[in-house]
Amino acid sequence: MxxxxxxxxxxxxxxxxxxxxxxxxxxxxxxxxxxxxxxxxxxxxxxxxxxxxxxxxxxxxxxxxxxxxxxxxxxxxxxxxxxxxxxxxxxxxxxxxxxxxxxxxxxxxxxxxxxASNFSLGVAVLQDLVARAAAMLPGWDCDIVESHHTRKLDAPSGTALTLGAAAQGQGASPRYASIRAGDIVGEHLVQFTTRGERIELVHRAGDxxxxxxxxxxxxxxxxxxxxxxxxxxxxxxxxxxxxx
Structure with a gap:
């Protein structure tokens, strides 16, 4: 053994x-x-x-x-x-x-x-989806909104920056917004928007x-x-x- x-x-x-x-x-x-x-x-x-x-x-x-x-x-x-x-x-x-x-x-x-900025399997999948969406949607706006508990010091979160890098690598220009509230474990929304259309990719960690x-x-x-x-x-x- x-x-x-x-x-x-x-x-x-x-x-x-x-x-x-x-x-x-x-x-x-x-x-x-x-x-x-x-x-x-x-x-x-x-x-x-x-x-x-x-x-x-x-x-x-x-x-x-x-x-x-x-x-x-x-x-x-x-x-x-x-x-x-x-x-x-x-x-x-x-x-x-x-x-x-x-x-x-x-x-x-x-x-x-x-x-790694995040060790969940779901976020690893989200990162891949973000890169694929960015590659397929040239010219669309890309916004990343991350939410965490009030004790988290860095903003944007490391995970948000990792997701942004995935989008940027495919030609997108991500913008970031951070929310610090209550005891939120971690939520990340990546939004692609153009005239008349919006796609949202979201990961929420509850534990x-x-x-x-x-x-x-x-x-x-x-x-x-x-x-x-x-x-x-x-x-x-x-x-x-x-x-x-």
């Missing part, structure tokens, strides 16, 4: 980090060996998982893959640690700078990395567990792979155990 994939969860005190930790506890083949949050934890071990503050990141035990749902301020230290340890990195942290994205590309020459489950799914498959930058579609497809 193969040993479990050792996982470090970065951003453990956030909503996504908490969801990852909760779901990982029942995932066969995975073992969370460290949870890292921005500030020093009040309790060092919770549910058998050792907790570390961001300043203590270098003291984390050996791990095979890190799952990162944090903030851009903590991203550089984690990426550097993964490179030193030869560990894979799965990141859903949005709002990364151009320099951080360049560093991620450079790291892909040494370790397997995967960054952030779908994103956490998707991240765990791809983390299990990314660990131990050859160094390069991977895409979500390569590791999260029709055979996935998660659904959107």
């Amino acid at each position: 193969s040993p479990p994939v050792r996982v470090l969860v970065h951003g453990a005190s956030g909503r996504m980090g908490q969801a990852v930790l909760r779901l990982a506890a029942s995932c066969d083949g995975l073992a969370v060996v460290a949870a890292v949050s921005g500030s020093a934890p009040r309790q060092r071990v919770i549910g058998g998982v050792p907790y570390f503050g961001a300043a203590e990141l270098g003291g984390a035990p050996p791990f095979d893959v890190a799952i990162d749902f944090s903030l851009p301020a903590g991203f550089d230290a984690l990426l550097a640690l993964c490179e030193r340890r030869g560990a894979a990195l799965v990141s859903g942290t949005t709002g990364l700078s151009e320099a951080q994205n360049a560093a991620l590309d450079a790291a892909a020459g040494r370790i397997p990395v995967l960054w 952030r567990d779908i994103f956490a489950a998707g991240a765990l799914h791809v983390a299990a498959r990314l660990a131990g792979r050859a160094p390069r930058r991977y895409g979500i579609a390569e590791l999260l497809g029709a055979g996935a155990t998660t659904s959107a």
Whole structure:
């Protein structure tokens, strides 16, 4: 029997980090060996998982893959640690700078990395539909409206920008609008409009567990792979155990 994939969860005190930790506890083949949050934890071990503050990141035990749902301020230290340890990195942290994205590309020459703005299968399908619609509707207006909970800091969302890039790659010029209200998990509307006609493509997430489950799914498959930058579609497809 193969040993479990050792996982470090970065951003453990956030909503996504908490969801990852909760779901990982029942995932066969995975073992969370460290949870890292921005500030020093009040309790060092919770549910058998050792907790570390961001300043203590270098003291984390050996791990095979890190799952990162944090903030851009903590991203550089984690990426550097993964490179030193030869560990894979799965990141859903949005709002990364151009320099951080360049560093991620450079790291892909040494370790397997995967960054995605959204880990749901439904959004992967939506991205494909948006690209196809944009290619078939030249000259139509393209507008993307994203809605999230009031605690989400970046706007437009990373998913909205990814969808916009898919449309832009086919010649569209997307415009963005952001809504921050209540506890909305995540909604994305891509609208193509011309005189007398409108097409709407929509994805609504009702439970952030779908994103956490998707991240765990791809983390299990990314660990131990050859160094390069991977895409979500390569590791999260029709055979996935998660659904959107």
